[in-house]
Amino acid sequence: MLAEKVLELKKLKNAVILAHNYQLPEVKAVADFIGDSLNLSMEAAKTRADIIVFAGVLFMAETAAILNPDKKVLIPDPGAGCSLASSVDVEAVKQWREKHPNGVVVAYINTYADVKALADYVCTSANCLKIVEAIPRDRPVLFLPDKYLGMYIAARTGREIDIWEGECHVHAKITYPRILAKVMLYRDAEVLVHPECGCGTACLVELPKLGVQPRFLSTEGMVRYVKTSPAKRFIIATEVGIIDRLEKEAPGKEYIPAAEDAVCEYMKLTTLEKIYISLRDEVYRVTVPPEVAEKARRAIERMLEYA
The missing domain is CATH 3.40.50.10800 (NadA-like)
Structure with a gap:
């Protein structure tokens, strides 16, 4: 079984797999840590692994490389970019x-x-x-x-x-009319909005007029919130990949995507097979020129101070 081979290689090579919340379920299943950009950066900063396999997109792997200049940072698919x-x-x-x-x-x-x-x-x-x-x-x-x-x-x-x-071309398609349609259909649902969404400021101003108080949260914030909220139904305004994690960590609740087509094709480039090949052959390494990394590290470390 491919997942077992990945886990064996990971142990053999003292590797860690970091996976973003938008990754495929089978990718998240072999990850050591799943989270949003901030949590993944924090995890990358403290890992003791020799190899970091970043199941995400290129800028995330770059950040891990900046924070870990002495470690080997791999991205399973070098084409995993970001329109934003x-x-x-x-x-x-x-x-x-x-x-x-x-x-x-x-x-x-x-x-x-x-x-x-x-x-x-x-x-x-x-x-x-x-x-x-x-x-x-x-x-x-x-x-x-x-x-x-x-x-x-x-x-x-x-x-x-x-x-x-x-x-972000994915979050941009989550518009206010689409959110409003879901709100009118599911009046008992709480609305969780990633602030990258195209509907952001309209939700902030218009939804309260309907008696709806949207919550603006990062993906990790959404995971934490649904665990403690008494609500049983949520409209989720972000990339749909987060929903399987919500279902796993806070089961028995209903999660309705604000836009069913909010799918990031770059995030979905990473597959279990590509992770296996990346670990086996130690490809594709992500490096950042030292002079760029030094300047970028200062700004990233300031971010971590506000974590």
């Missing part, structure tokens, strides 16, 4: 910094290493509000690359922010 991370123009960020010498660049973790190297802070959806609120209000802020998350942060903090025009 690819939306950033590094030269444009440099130009913004030149125009705003007193400015602060806050880069969402969904960015590549060369962008993180230009940032003052890296953040995730779990700690973005804490980080932005800690920045003095007399300092301009550039938030990148997700415009919906940036709009959510601006609405919650009440401060002016220069927001990059990027989006």
Whole structure:
């Protein structure tokens, strides 16, 4: 059985498998740790394994490599990219910094290493509000690359922010009309919204008018919340891969995807067979140039301080 071979190889090579919540169920089944970007970064920072197999997308593996320069970080499919991370123009960020010498660049973790190297802070959806609120209000802020998350942060903090025009193509399709249709159909359901969603600010303003109080949570926050909530039905506004974990960790409840087609094809590139090959042949290694890694590490470590 392939899963057993993976577990044997993992033990033999002192390897650890880190899997994002959006991964396929069979991939998560062999993982040592499952979580969102923040939790995976924290786990990568403290692991004692010699090899890290990152079942996620490339920017996540880069972050693990930055935090573990002496370890071998592997990604099972080097084509596992990210439409959001690819939306950033590094030269444009440099130009913004030149125009705003007193400015602060806050880069969402969904960015590549060369962008993180230009940032003052890296953040995730779990700690973005804490980080932005800690920045003095007399300092301009550039938030990148997700415009919906940036709009959510601006609405919650009440401060002016220069927001990059990027989006996650999966979360962008989770619009307010789609959420509203599910809310009207399932009036007893709690609404859990990832702040990357295209419906974010509309949910913040419009749903309370209907007596619905949406909760804006990272994927890990969703897992924690459903375990303690007395509710039996939830509308889940994020990539559908999270739902099998919710069902496993908080069974006996109903989880309704806000958009059934919210599927990240990049996350789904990783398969059990590719993990096996990656461990067996120790491919494909992810490295970051030392000069880039050093600058990016400072911004990532600031993020971890707010974890």
